[in-house]
Amino acid sequence: MSILPARRPSPHPADGARPRRAPVGAPARRAAATGAALLLLAGTGPAPAAADGAGADTMTIAVSQQVDSFNPFTAQLAVTTNILRHVYDSLVTVDPESNEPAPALAEEWESSDDGLTWTFHLRDDVAFTDGEPLTADDVVWTFTTIMENEAAAIASGNYVAGFESVTAEDDHTVVVRLDEPQATMTSLDVPIVPRHVWEPVLEEEGDAFAEYSNEVFPLVGSGPFVLTEHERGRHITLEANPDHWRGAPGLDRVVLRYYSEKDAAVEALRSGEVSFVYELTDAQATSLEGTDDIAVNIAEGKRFQAFTINPGAETQDGEAFGDGHPALSDLTLRQAIVMAIDNEEIVDKAHNGQAVAAGGYIPPRYEDFHWSPEGAEATLAFDPGAANAMLDEAGYERGEDGVRVSPEGDRLSLRLHAHVDRPDNVQAALVMVERLADIGIEVENNTVDPGVLSDALHEGEYDLIFTGWTVNPDPDYVFSIHTCGALPVEPGTMQGDAYFCDEEYDELYEAQLAEYDRGARVELVHELQEVLYTEAVVNVLAYPNILEAYRTDHVTGLQVQPDPGGNIWGQDGYWAWWSAEPAAPGEAAASSGPSTGVLWAVGGGAALLVLVGALVLVVRRATAGDRE
Amino acid sequence: MTGAPTTSDRPAGPGAPEAPAPAGPAGSGRLARALVYVAGRLTTAAVSLAAVVAAGFFLFRILPGDPVRAMTEGREVSAEQREELRRQFGLDRSPAEQFLDYAAGLLRLDLGTSFQYREPVAELILDRLGPTLLLAGTGTVVAAALGLFLGARAGWRPGGRGDRVNTAVALFFWSVPTFWLGLLLIVVLASGRGFVPDLFPTGGMVDPDATGPWEVALSTARHMVLPVATMVAVIYAQYLMIMRSSLMDEKGADYLTTARAKGLRDSLVRRRHAVPNALLPTVTLVFLNLGQVVSGVILVETVFSWPGLGQLFYSGLRVPDLGLVQGLFVVFAASVILMNLLADLVYPLLDPRVRP
Numbered sequence: 014m015s016i017l018p019a020r021r022p023s024p025h026p027a028d029g030a031r032p033r034r035a036p037v038g039a040p041a042r043r044a045a046a047t048g049a050a051l052l053l054l055a056g057t058g059p060a061p062a063a064a065d066g067a068g069a070d071t072m073t074i075a076v077s078q079q080v081d082s083f084n085p086f087t088a089q090l091a092v093t094t095n096i097l098r099h100v101y102d103s104l105v106t107v108d109p110e111s112n113e114p115a116p117a118l119a120e121e122w123e124s125s126d127d128g129l130t131w132t133f134h135l136r137d138d139v140a141f142t143d144g145e146p147l148t149a150d151d152v153v154w155t156f157t158t159i160m161e162n163e164a165a166a167i168a169s170g171n172y173v174a175g176f177e178s179v180t181a182e183d184d185h186t187v188v189v190r191l192d193e194p195q196a197t198m199t200s201l202d203v204p205i206v207p208r209h210v211w212e213p214v215l216e217e218e219g220d221a222f223a224e225y226s227n228e229v230f231p232l233v234g235s236g237p238f239v240l241t242e243h244e245r246g247r248h249i250t251l252e253a254n255p256d257h258w259r260g261a262p263g264l265d266r267v268v269l270r271y272y273s274e275k276d277a278a279v280e281a282l283r284s285g286e287v288s289f290v291y292e293l294t295d296a297q298a299t300s301l302e303g304t305d306d307i308a309v310n311i312a313e314g315k316r317f318q319a320f321t322i323n324p325g326a327e328t329q330d331g332e333a334f335g336d337g338h339p340a341l342s343d344l345t346l347r348q349a350i351v352m353a354i355d356n357e358e359i360v361d362k363a364h365n366g367q368a369v370a371a372g373g374y375i376p377p378r379y380e381d382f383h384w385s386p387e388g389a390e391a392t393l394a395f396d397p398g399a400a401n402a403m404l405d406e407a408g409y410e411r412g413e414d415g416v417r418v419s420p421e422g423d424r425l426s427l428r429l430h431a432h433v434d435r436p437d438n439v440q441a442a443l444v445m446v447e448r449l450a451d452i453g454i455e456v457e458n459n460t461v462d463p464g465v466l467s468d469a470l471h472e473g474e475y476d477l478i479f480t481g482w483t484v485n486p487d488p489d490y491v492f493s494i495h496t497c498g499a500l501p502v503e504p505g506t507m508q509g510d511a512y513f514c515d516e517e518y519d520e521l522y523e524a525q526l527a528e529y530d531r532g533a534r535v536e537l538v539h540e541l542q543e544v545l546y547t548e549a550v551v552n553v554l555a556y557p558n559i560l561e562a563y564r565t566d567h568v569t570g571l572q573v574q575p576d577p578g579g580n581i582w583g584q585d586g587y588w589a590w591w592s593a594e595p596a597a598p599g600e601a602a603a604s605s606g607p608s609t610g611v612l613w614a615v616g617g618g619a620a621l622l623v624l625v626g627a628l629v630l631v632v633r634r635a636t637a638g639d640r641e
Numbered sequence: 642m643t644g645a646p647t648t649s650d651r652p653a654g655p656g657a658p659e660a661p662a663p664a665g666p667a668g669s670g671r672l673a674r675a676l677v678y679v680a681g682r683l684t685t686a687a688v689s690l691a692a693v694v695a696a697g698f699f700l701f702r703i704l705p706g707d708p709v710r711a712m713t714e715g716r717e718v719s720a721e722q723r724e725e726l727r728r729q730f731g732l733d734r735s736p737a738e739q740f741l742d743y744a745a746g747l748l749r750l751d752l753g754t755s756f757q758y759r760e761p762v763a764e765l766i767l768d769r770l771g772p773t774l775l776l777a778g779t780g781t782v783v784a785a786a787l788g789l790f791l792g793a794r795a796g797w798r799p800g801g802r803g804d805r806v807n808t809a810v811a812l813f814f815w816s817v818p819t820f821w822l823g824l825l826l827i828v829v830l831a832s833g834r835g836f837v838p839d840l841f842p843t844g845g846m847v848d849p850d851a852t853g854p855w856e857v858a859l860s861t862a863r864h865m866v867l868p869v870a871t872m873v874a875v876i877y878a879q880y881l882m883i884m885r886s887s888l889m890d891e892k893g894a895d896y897l898t899t900a901r902a903k904g905l906r907d908s909l910v911r912r913r914h915a916v917p918n919a920l921l922p923t924v925t926l927v928f929l930n931l932g933q934v935v936s937g938v939i940l941v942e943t944v945f946s947w948p949g950l951g952q953l954f955y956s957g958l959r960v961p962d963l964g965l966v967q968g969l970f971v972v973f974a975a976s977v978i979l980m981n982l983l984a985d986l987v988y989p990l991l992d993p994r995v996r997p
Contacts, residue, residue: 079956082759089716090757163725171719223729224759245768246948248849272844272946273955276824280832281843464706464961471710483715490717508720 070265070595072568074582075278075287077271080243084227085204086158086165091583094168096269099251099587100234101204104133104152104187107585110576112379112486113531114199115586118147118235119187124529128194129177135185139258141207143233149181154208156189158215164223165215169203171490194527196534200487202585207233237262237591246271263570263594279562282307288567291582293560294436295365306566312559312573312580313378317371318437318481319553320429320445321511322347326473327500334504335473338427340419345407347549350477351393352400353452354445359554363440367560371553373542375488378556378575381531382488384539386546393549400452409453417453426455427476430469433460438479441554445477471505473512480510480551486585489526492541495551496522511551518544559583570594679986686982693974694747697967698740704961708732708756711960730756730964743967752968757960762968765953772846773949777938779865780872785927787873788880793919795881796888797911807881815878823871823944830867841867844946868945872938876930883926887919894918921992928984929977 078092085097105122108115119133139147156179158165159172166173177190189198210233218225232240237257242250249269255261270287272278279297281287283304293301293309302309323337324347340346356370369377372385386392408420417425427449431442439460446456456477461469469475482491493499494509496519501507518541525537545551559580563571572592573579581589709726727733731742746753752762791811795804814822828834831843842848842864851860891897892915900910939951946952950969957965989996 079758081757084759087759089712163721164729167722167725170722170725171717174719174721224754226759244849244948245765246952247845247847250849268849270845270849271948273943273952274824274844274946277827277844277944277946280824280827283832283834284843286843462705464704464711467707467710467714468705471707485717506720 070263071268072264072266072289072590072593073268073270073287074289074291075272075281076249076269077273077275077278079246080249082226083232083240083243084222084225085168085206087167087223087225089168092269095583096240096249096251097204098236098584099238099267099590100232100236100240101206102139102147102235103203103205104135104201105199107200107486107574109572109574109579109584109586109588112575112585114486117586118152118205122199124198128527128529129191131189131191131198132182133187133189135187136258137185139235140256141210141233141235142231142239142254142256143207143210145207145209147205147207147235148184149187150184151208152187152205153179153181154212155203155205158211159203162215162222164220167223172197172201172203194529195489196526196528197487197489200485202485205235207235237587238267257591259591262591264568264590265595267590282562282564285564285567287564289561289563289581291559291561291580293562295367295560298367298560298562301562306564307562308565309560309562310573310581311367312561313575313578314368314376314556314558315378315485315580315583316481316483316557317374317376317553318368318441318479318555318557319371319551320441320477320479321513321551322350322549323473323476323478324512324550326504326512327514328504329497329500329502335475337473338423338425338476339421340409340423340425341427341476343407343419344549345403346409346419346425348393348547349400349403349452350449350454351549351552352396352403353448353454354552354554355395355448356554357395358444358448359441362444363437364555364557368437368555368557371555372546373539374491374545374551374553375538375542376484376556378579379484379486379488381535382538384542386543390543393546397448397451404452411453415450415453416455424455425453426457428457428459430466430475430478431458431460432463432466432479434463435479437555437557442479470510471501471507473504488538492522492525492538495545513545513548513550515544515548518548564596566596568593569596675989678989682982682985686978689978690975693978694744694971695740697970697974698743699736701961701963701966701970702736706961708960708963712757747971752971753964755957755965755968756962757957758962758965762965765965766950766968766972769948769950769953772947773938773942773951775861776865776868776872776941776947776949780869780876780938780941781927781930783869784873784877785880785930788877789884789920789923791877792881792884793888793911793916796885796919797892797915799885799889804885808885811878811881814874815876817875819871819875819940820944822874823867823941826867826871827944844944846948864945868941868947871944872941879926879930880923883923884919887922888915891915891919921988924991925984925988928980928987931976931980 076092078090080093081090082088083093083097085101088094088097102118104117104119105114106117107113118135118139120136122131122133124131133152135147135149135152141147156173156176159169160166160176160179163170175192175195177192179187179189182188191198214225214227215222228243230241230243231252234240234254235257237254237259238251239254240249241252242248248271251267251269253262253265270281272281272287275290275293275297278287278290279293279301282290282301298309298311301307322341323335325333325337325339325342326335327333360366360368360370373383375382375384377383377385386394404417409417409425411417412424419425429442429445431438433439442458442460446458449456466478470478470480484491495511495513495515496509497514497516498519499508500512500514521537521541521544525534525541528534528537559582561581563581570592571581572588573581574584574586574588708730709723709732712726713723724733731739743753750763752766754760755762755765758765788811791807795807798804827843831841844864846861846864847857848860851857888911894915897910897914900914901907905913938947938949939955941947942949942951943955950972954966954969954973956962957969
């Protein structure tokens with residue numbers, strides 16, 4: 014192969030030339046092309062060993078998702094946004110116990126009477142890891158850059174969409190002026206970066222800023238950990254920041270090791286090579302339960318699993334497109350479909366009981382925003398008899414084959430699209446086919462690749478389709494995708510996932526966004542969920558639990574979120590890693606370091622035996638003629 | 642894998658050259674013929690490569706799904722943010738424009754930029770090429786040596802007990818799913834549930850905290866044992882079978898009778914006379930396999946979390962990261978084409994019977 018990346022400035026700088034990137038890793042890595050992997054590995058120095066020897070007080074996490082970029086302005090994947098949360102502080106974080114906004118860089122904040130001006134008062138004891146103090150200037154520069162530079166808005170542009178200006182009143186006071194009131198101001202998940210590091214980068218990179226990967230280790234941040242190393246596809250290393258204003262983390266180091274196969278990662282947890290695995294399947298969690306030195310953590314889900322019914326896909330101008338079944342625009346039919354499905358059965362059969370049967374749109378882990386239809390509100394509770402009666406009354410007569418026909422004469426044969434890569438969807442689809450047959454609806458089950466499903470959704474060529482969202486502590490976004498403004502401008506550009514558009518809903522949505530009183534906002538959010546529930550376009554089935562496991566002989570004291578019953582990986586904040594302590598100082602990661610000489614000898618000895626055997630054979634053959 | 646020759650004068654392997662041109666006067670005529678042959682092969686390879694580049698580009702664009710939608714799935718992004726990503730990936734321009742850009746880049750050996758990693762594809766590939774070559778190269782060498790050695794023995798006494806056992810075992814491993822075998826090895830030999838706890842690591846290529854070249858080399862060797870064993874177990878059968886059948890072909894040849902008549906021991910007749918001739922068709926197979934080496938270890942790399950090209954390709958297909966899969970596709974295809982070309986060029990040198 015003679016394909017070499019252009020590493021010097023290209024001789025054709027005019028068009029299409031790639032500007033130079035910051036160098037990544039040691040120059041020796043460039044020698045990889047020769048395939049001399051051993052030599053090249055030797056050339057990349059590993060992380061500096063801790064004072065008391067390698068592997069001291071380390072927590073090793075098995076990850077599979079690759080890094081897109083460590084540039085906080087562009088990083089989008091879960092693994093990188095999670096890591097960056099530990100590297101850069103944000104203004105406000107999320108309380109580990111209550112899931113409510115909690116002080117971080119900002120000690121306190123207030124809004125003006127008209128709701129258009131927010132003032133954040135920063136702590137005065139925060140420094141970046143290079144010793145420079147973190148001031149209002151850094152905050153202003155971070156927000157302004159996202160507002161003014163499109164390439165810098167890729168990750169967090171939605172947070173600043175309603176900002177008019179961000180200014181510094183003094184070194185520790187930041188003032189944000191808004192176009193419209195927005196209640197989400199206390200949940201701005203935006204990493205604050207050091208201006209003195211990033212301003213030169215932005216100038217130098219110019220148009221190529223989106224491709225800047227920020228792999229200049231150790232990264233200068235203000236968070237509880239410092240990112241010190243990244244070997245793509247192998248591992249990522251974070252070292253503790255002993256000077257963090259919240260207090261030094263209990264661990265010396267967090268290492269994320271790559272395991273592309275979750276089953277292999279589970280085996281690595283058994284052998285002690287890793288301390289923590291997350292996103293387990295039910296079967297994996299069950300197999301780990303009761304194992305010595307391993308704790309399985311079952312947490313309340315952040316996700317909801319739902320299916321949506323095509324109410325008739327339309328653009329914002331009301332132009333219909335797609336080929337959804339015409340009868341589905343009838344509310345009665347949609348409600349009957351929901352009443353025919355038993356969410357408890359979905360939990361048992363599709364999630365093996367590792368989920369909570371759904372009520373409203375927001376999972377119960379967010380206690381105050383969660384709404385569940387109770388008593389008289391539960392108009393769509395599982396009741397196939399009532400569903401059949403409703404359809405009979407509305408003129409959906411059963412044909413000879415038991416399948417109903419709409420009053421307009423359309424046979425009720427519906428397509429269902431499920432993600433082939435989500436086992437719970439595949440199982441839930443099978444349950445739904447059976448239950449809908451009970452009320453005279455025939456379902457054609459399409460279990461397809463996520464890409465196929467996404468195309469069907471955005472072209473409006475579906476009847477019933479699976480969806481799901483991870484809900485953040487502030488629920489604004491998952492509601493915004495069902496406003497009329499989220500409808501596509503032209504087919505294929507929809508922001509949401511359901512072609513839902515309802516005037517009453519939109520009014521409630523605007524009201525909750527402008528409501529700064531949490532109690533009043535909670536009420537509005539409940540009403541929003543009631544509208545969604547009654548309209549039966551977006552129908553939530555279950556909230557799957559989060560399953561993870563860790564070695565109790567490596568780490569202890571991991572703060573879950575929410576507490577109790579919360580998760581460890583993927584928190585809103587850095588509580589788990591920051592609070593973790595080594596289980597037995599100095600011994601925690603003994604097993605993840607190079608093993609004892611015995612094991613080396615066994616591994617090497619096997620190879621040696623093969624070599625010696627081969628040699629003997631060759632010698633024997635060479636002299637065979639003489640021995641005759 | 643087919644390619645077992647049925648006649649002893651012309652191997653019909655996948656890389657077997659076409660019928661030689663009619664014999665002309667010796668000397669300069671032979672050189673001219675050789676040049677024509679080489680030029681023909683080079684042209685074929687170049688045309689194939691161009692076809693692959695074009696096909697790959699449009700093939701991946703008809704994959705269902707939208708890269709930007711897939712990358713932002715579940716993220717709180719606005720319409721403007723999606724637009725910006727589309728613009729950056731060049732997806733806002735016509736396919737024809739995109740293709741011309743891509744082709745122009747290829748001529749400068751620029752494979753384009755990966756969407757999800759925001760890095761030049763060529764750099765990503767170079768990063769991963771070493772580990773893949775190390776794993777696949779070792780696996781191929783061991784599998785070929787083992788397969789040829791056992792195949793020669795099996796083919797020498799076809800139908801004997803050794804032949805039956807050898808063939809059965811090889812075919813058993815050939816039909817075992819790679820994934821399953823790999824996981825089984827991990828469970829038994831790595832996770833501490835086997836006889837010896839923690840004999841080998843469960844995945845990766847080298848310990849993150851290995852320091853110094855010596856430790857890194859040892860750690861890599863230890864990490865290689867299971868993936869190489871899995872790979873060898875699954876592929877050595879093809880070498881065994883082809884060696885076996887081509888040796889069976891040579892068995893009845895006259896020159897072996899001559900060798901025996903000279904009073905040579907049976908094993909010498911096999912090693913010095915039969916095996917060298919029987920090796921020829923297998924050479925083609927080895928070359929063809931080298932081409933696939935780069936792409937053929939996807940499953941093994943996935944099970945053992947080996948940081949190679951297979952893992953990279955898999956992560957690119959999921960998005961679909963058009964920039965990355967296109968680039969990898971070109972590299973995989975080019976390596977197969979290149980190895981085929983090499984087989985075509987080397988074979989006449991090895992086997993006088995097919996010289997043009």
